[in-house]
Amino acid sequence: MNILGNGDGRVLSDPGSFRSKEITKLGVLGSILDPGIFPGLYGRMEHQVKIHYYPPRGDEKESWDTVDIFGWMDYPMQLKFNLLLRDSILAAPVMLDLVLFADLARRAGRRGPQEWLGFFFKSPMTAPGGTAEHDLFAQKARLDSALLGF
Numbered sequence: 001m002n003i004l005g006n007g008d009g010r011v012l013s014d015p016g017s018f019r020s021k022e023i024t025k026l027g028v029l030g031s032i033l034d035p036g037i038f039p040g041l042y043g044r045m046e047h048q049v050k051i052h053y054y055p056p057r058g059d060e061k062e063s064w065d066t067v068d069i070f071g072w073m074d075y076p077m078q079l080k081f082n083l084l085l086r087d088s089i090l091a092a093p094v095m096l097d098l099v100l101f102a103d104l105a106r107r108a109g110r111r112g113p114q115e116w117l118g119f120f121f122k123s124p125m126t127a128p129g130g131t132a133e134h135d136l137f138a139q140k141a142r143l144d145s146a147l148l149g150f
Helices: 005-012 013-030 085-107 115-120 137-150
Strands: 001-005 051-055 059-071 076-086
Touching: 001 005, 005 013, 005 051, 013 051, 076 085, 085 115, 115 137
Parallel strands: 001 051
Antiparallel strands: 001 059, 059 076
16 A cells, blocks of 8 residues: 655546556566466465555655565465655656666667666566566666676
8 A cells, every 4th residue: 555645646546547557556566476477376366556645745655565475384474564755755866877878778879668777667668569577686687788788
C-alpha cells in the first residue's frame, strides 16, 4: 500500500488512473514472481496494490509492504516493510543519471529504445517485438555491459 500526497496521490485517486498504475505494478510482480518458472515458490502467491491519496503527506510517500513467506515446516510468516521518503529527493539523482546516459547514447549515435536503461524503470521500453526485462540482476548486467561498450 502506498500513501501519497502531492499531485501523484491526487491523480491516482482517480480510478482510471489508478487502474493503469495497478496494471503496471501487478505486471512487474507477476513477471518477477512467475509461478510458471518456480511453482513451488510462487504458485500460491497473490499480489494486491493499493494507493491512497492523503493530502497532508505533501511530497512524502509512505509505503507499507507485506511479504507473505513460508518458513520452517511450511509455517506461514510475514515480512513487513515501512518506507517513508520524499519522491523528489529520491527521483532527482536518478533523473540526473538518465539524462547523462541518454546524452552518452546520443553522442555514440544510438537511436531508438535504450533497453540497457531498463534498470531505472518499472516498465522498461523495448525494441519492437522485444520483451521487458524485470530481473534486477539481469538489468544491472545489461547496464554494465552497455557502459563498457561505449
